[in-house]
Amino acid sequence: MAMAASSRLLWASRAAAYLRISTFPRAFSTGMCLSPSPPCRRGSYSTRFALLNSVPSFGFQDHLGDVVYVELPEVGISVSQGKNFGAVESVKATSDINSPVSGEVIEVNEKLSEEPGLVNASPYDKGWIIKVKLSDSGELSSLMDEEKYSKFCEEEDNH
């Protein structure tokens, strides 16, 4: 099944964590990587999602600070759109991470056990959290696109 939305940037929905998803055309043609990512390229195989700041905080600027622990799910479990699948702990608080999509976890970033700070230091590369095989690629269309997301963040910051 082709990733129809792959030609535009997709951003996580309001209720879920702000996650950027990478799509892979070949081996993972039905899968998506929930991963922080560098600046997005447009094209059939480069739609990306990223973990932005420390995830569930509302308001782009008000982040949790240094991440000291990431609670990862097990490979093989299912995630559901909008539902909690793990947690990110900073010195200040532990926050649930919610998935913007439904599917099966096919890989988790074990490096985060040793280096949870990767989520802060390398959010667009090494600090990815899980890879998910989508069960419903139609969910992509319910997620905000970049323009809406930027606007959303602006509104949050102006509280």
Add this chain to the structure above:
Amino acid sequence: MSGGARRVLEAWSLGVVKYGEALQLQERLVADRKAGRVGDLVLSLQHPPTYTLGKRREKAERNLLAPEAELRALGAEIHRTERGGDVTFHGPRQAVLYPILSLRPLGLGARRYVEGLESAMIQVAALHGVTARPGDPGETGVWVGDRKIGAIGVRISSGFTWHGLAFNIDPDLGYFEHIVPCGITGKGVTSLRREVRDGVELPGDEVIHDQLVRCLGRTLGFTDVEFRDDSECGDMIAAAAARQS
């Protein structure tokens, strides 16, 4: 904040509640809060002697300095929890507040919420002539010098808060000797009783709880705090339990 809007924080004074029961109650109330069945509220209570460990199990367990059997022999319970933070102790004469709030309508992110919890404790210490401060970078909680007087352990789920703060009024500090509190070595633990100047009398615990709740409410932007007493709380707790089943 928009002028004229009334924002109410409900305060439930629950007396002494076992840790596990308070946890179950919080879970029900967070679900209720998410569904809009209750408004923003804060549970105000104390625990019987209890050691709790946060999510980072291995680290927290390294900071338990005595075997569990020994701690239980002292009359303490031990719980493993979903909250942030390391290992800590809760007990009588320690004020515990568990705010169950929706952060987004309050215009608060996680950091400002935690700073609000710290600020409430600092303000209450000041009411009794004690100068407290937030922790150094990388440390949470509230300190007098290098002695910790208040702890924070918070869980945020889709923008809804639970767990909260613990403020030492006059607990038995000996219990803290069996842990490395919050995983921070080399620093002691203290209480309001220890820090007030000679001759300063502390009011009853319920007054301190009241002060904490009011300072928290004001700091987080609530216009009103409404207290619910024991009898009303009993009904509401039963109702929450009934909703969950």
